[in-house]
Amino acid sequence: MDLYSFFNSSTSYRVRIALALKKLDFNFNPVNIRVAEHKAPGYVEKNPGASVPLLVDDGFELGQSMAIIDYLDAKYPEPRLIPQDLQTRARVLEISNLISCDMHPLNNLRVLKYLVKELGVSDEAKTAWYNHWIAEGFQSLEKMLQRTGSGDYCVGGQVSLADCCLVPQVANASRMGCDLGAYPRVMAVYEHCNTLPAFQQAAPANQPDFQK
Known part of the structure; x- marks a missing residue:
């Protein structure tokens, strides 16, 4: 199994958490999105989405973090990250989709670069944009x-896809200097999950391609 990943990509971070929780070994392949390695023809041939992460499992190539985690959950169901109970599953997916569909796409690197380089937005306006969508989300x-009724985890008493999405989003918001004091439940989940070995293993600072 091969994972193409960038240390500071929150989508890659989600998948690394899932792999670590499931104790799956993989070969790490760095893709530096800061210098557009994700747009190299050879990579795009593997991943038409031209993004990270990319999972390659016995020749099966799959992009998009949510699809990858769903695939891993079906093939390696322990621990199950997308619950089978109908209503619990729906709650986990509701939270996961809020983060992955409503929040992350507005604040990822390519959007921020477009705002500055193509639309001429100032750094101050870019920061205001980022903070606005973080706060709303x-x-x-x-x-x-x-x-x-969250406590240590987003839903129920065990880790789920929702936690795999929440932790990278909070990490990015913290790195960007957002004030997160108004979200005690969000921060309680984030802080607890970061005490777990799988989340620590998946953290950006612990990746082979980490850059300060």
Whole structure:
């Protein structure tokens, strides 16, 4: 199994968490998105989405973090990250999709670069953009966690896909200097998950391609 990943990519981070939770070994292949290695013809042939991560499993090539984690969950169901119970599954996916579909796409590297390089947005305006969408998303997330009665985890008493999505998003927001004091449930999940070996193993600072 091969994982093509970038240390600071939150989508790659999600998949690394899932792999670590499931104790799956893989070959690490760095793809530096800061210098557009994800757009190299050889890579795009493997991953038409021209993004990270990319999982290659016995010749089966799969991009998109949510599809990858679903694939891993079906093939290696312990621990199960997408619950089987109908309503619990729905809650996990609701939270995961809020982060992966509503929040992350607005604030990822290619969007921020486009704002600055193509639209001429100032650094101050770019920061305001980032903070706005983080605040809007986390306000919703905090209410969702209140509804699920979150504690150590987003939903119930065990780790799920929702936690795999939440931790990288909080890490990115913290790195960008966002004020997260208004989201105690979000931060409680983040802080607890980061005490777990799998989350520590998957953290950006512990990746072979880490750059300060």
